[in-house]
Amino acid sequence: MERRNVGRSLRTPGRIAAASIAASATLLLSGCSKDTADQWARWGMPVAASDRAPHIGNLWNGAWIASMVIGVFVWGLIGWVIFRYRRKHEGETPRQNRYNLPLEILYTIVPVLIISVLFFFTVQAQDAVGKKADGPVHTVNVIGQKWSWTFNYMEDANSSIGATVHEVGTLEKIPDLYLPVGEPVRFNLYSADVDHSFWIPEFYYKLDVLPGHPNSFDVTPTRVGTYLGKCAELCGTYHSAMLFNVHIVSVDEYNAKIKELASKGQTGEIKPPSFSATGPLYDSKKEG
Template identity: 40%
Template sequence: MRVNRRLRWVALPLTIASAVALAGCSPTTANGFLPGFDEGGGQATNHTSMIAGLWTTSWIVVLAVGVITWALMGWAAIAYRRRKGQSGLPVQLRYNMPIEMFFTIAPVILVLGFFAFTARDQAILETQYEKPDVCITAIGKQWAWDFQYNGDNCDDPQDPVWTIGVQAQTDAQGNITNEVPELVLPVNKEVTLQLESRDVIHSFWIVDFLYKKDMYPGRENYWSFTPTKEGTFVGKCAELCGQYHSMMLFNVKVVSDSEYQSYIASLKAKGQTGDIDDALDRQQNAPGTGAPAAEGEHNN
């Protein structure tokens, strides 16, 4: 009877673990419940699955280490507990060389493994397209966004067009009452974003794309990717940047190439043409902004 009871206690956690493992076959669970995937497992960008894979694999390894550690702690607490009739301290052991080597080598291997896979994926994420199909300058400002569409070259814009955004406004219930800035991208086209700031440090974050990059005054940052799914995605600033940081929102609309070209044409028709890259920067004389110095003065 006692043997059967013990077997039942062993079978219960195994059954639960098996159910969890089988549930992991769904795309949502397999991707760690992260955003950026549709019900069929389709990803928002060409990098989304890689980022989710690094995330879920890291959690699996960490949880496995945790389970083993907790099991060993539980086993030691039960196997070496004080028994009835015992008194005093148990025999004290020290300098167990095999165990100490294991406790040293195993964490080193884990840390090196995390570093290697992170460095590998980061190198891919930080590789910029040499000749993107689309290059867009995204400019952060307190507390909104400007977007300038430069054709296929941010360094030498060809007939650039732009939109200037305003800060999100909310009513008493916290609902947004105005149109937030919108970034339009063509699906399945190589996109490079040139990230800049007009005032303070911001962070450009498209939630479903599972990546974000900082934006610095007087310095350009870049992010290259290929949107692979049409739809509207939420973007926001991920760096505390002042009183209305939480209102620094925008939307990303991924559309077909024909819709994208129509959108660019509509901006031209509205007269929203020209280079607004540095023209509206708050710190006109800050190093690196390219602002002209007054006569007799020099930018540092």
């Protein structure tokens, strides 16, 4: 009689827990819009907007799937060992398995294999993302400055613009970056002061913006839309304000926008300061 009461009192909280888990899961799933569900399918990544993003996206998804498979396997083993080898009698100690050489070799080889596979795919993705486009059609020279961005559109050779045009962002007005859809763009990144990092989340890519050490990457925007670019390096007091709007537009719209900047008199290139005179740390001759 007493035993049955104990059983019942254990079962009831168990049922309540199961019911509340089911209820919260239903609530969570029913609250999911299609966008949220799609974002889950990308393991939290935004919708890609460049030709390079799928390489990172596949690496990201693959790494999550591999981690989950390994995780479920290890959790299963842990659970199995806990139940299978639990203490059945007072004072009993399970058989200990120390200095088991084959097991220890296995413990070493398996993680090395896992890391090697991840390393292989990481290097492959890195090479694909960092590959220079053959003959980029557009070049944008970017300057990161405390605490905004300057964009120079190097369009002298573009017959429908024929000039270099710039836009300087400030803390009061975040700048707009216009990019033509489907055409390769080369970004050259310069810093006017400290380390920044140029990041467009929809490109699945960011690159350091360093004083005295120009960086560069190529990308072809693939999806028309407006996105938010950011600085991804904690660079000082107003780091969080280092935002910029990214407008991926048709080639005609792009040309029109750049011409509009030119008509406002924003022609010529804004150059980053030279760091060669500020000491050995930023000696451009040494840094190449």
